[in-house]
Amino acid sequence: MPTKSRVQKPLRRPKQSSKHSVSLARGQKQRFQQRLLKWYKQHGRDLPWRKTSDPYHILVSEVMLQQTQVDRVIPKYHEFLERYPSFEELAGAPVAEVKQTWYPLGYNIRPERLHSIACETVVRYGGKLPSDPDELLSFKGIGRYTAGAIRSFAFNEDAPILDTNVIRVLHRVFIATGDPKAQKAALWELSEALIPRGKGYDFNQAIMDFGATVCAARDPYCLLCPMKTFCKTFPFKGPK
Ligand code: SF4
Structure with missing residues (x-):
């Protein structure tokens, strides 16, 4: 369950051109981080591979x-x-x-x-x-x-991840337009930029759980969602 923390190696920034960047509104990054980690503390899944490093x-x-x-x-x-x-x-x-x-x-x-x-x-x-x-x-x-x-x-580093769940959450909350598959570069960049320093383990576990259980592919729980005040897709109306 939540938590592990230790000194981090410097992050390797992916080489992306600026045209891929997603600009975050003031305070949006911190709001997302705080709400996600709070949600994870209360609702994170108890999975066997979270009991080992x-x-x-x-x-x-x-x-x-x-x-x-x-x-x-x-x-x-x-x-x-x-x-x-x-x-x-x-x-x-x-x-x-x-x-x-x-x-x-x-x-x-x-x-x-x-x-x-x-x-x-x-x-x-x-x-x-x-x-x-x-x-x-x-x-x-x-x-x-x-x-x-x-x-x-395993190594408790602030390394970005991008699987189906993470793609869906980041695209819905921060982008909302276009095909997410064509925006992988921007999404990788976002995934890295959003990690709170020293909390990559919890943050990454949290965003995967959040995508699997709240911001689900079909019928996400938008009305109960802690991101609804700033999510660019709220309220989700189904695929366009
Ligand atoms: S408001 Fe809806 S679409 Fe946006 S993150 Fe929450 S569950 Fe996902």
Whole structure:
């Protein structure tokens, strides 16, 4: 549940041209941060991967969550970690067996990638996943989102993340027009700019929960939403 805090490494700012920038109205950033963190304190979900900062556990949960609902991931997450408790154990297992253990989560490329990340972690990094963003991105199977999630949830850094939920929340609250898929650069920039210093862990968990439970894809709870006074989409009237 909420909270972890420690000294942060300097942020790496993504290289974006200014035409992508979203200008934030005075006080909007602080209002969003404060209301989101307050909401998370009261309503944040109690999930097993929030009880650990082990990079291996975080990676397993993130890969499982990529295409699968939380309630289906939870039992498989426990089973998988029981069977393969470390990068070494996973790297030493045959891929076919790992895929079998993964069943029925589906998208079998995921256990293959996880296995390959485990092998690479053991061979190149002595079984310890690095926290450096460039090193993380050099793994096949670790993209910008997963690298941000590992940095923020395992290494407690103020690293931005951008998954479906985060895209939806940021686009609705701060942009409201155009196709969010065509605005990824601006949304990454926003995701980074909004993180309160030293609170990346809670902020990122909060925005994902908020998108999953309040600012849902269909029928968001606009009337109860703490952002409604400044959300550019309020009240949500469905897709245009
Ligand atoms: S007011 Fe509605 S659209 Fe805006 S953030 Fe809240 S739930 Fe989402």
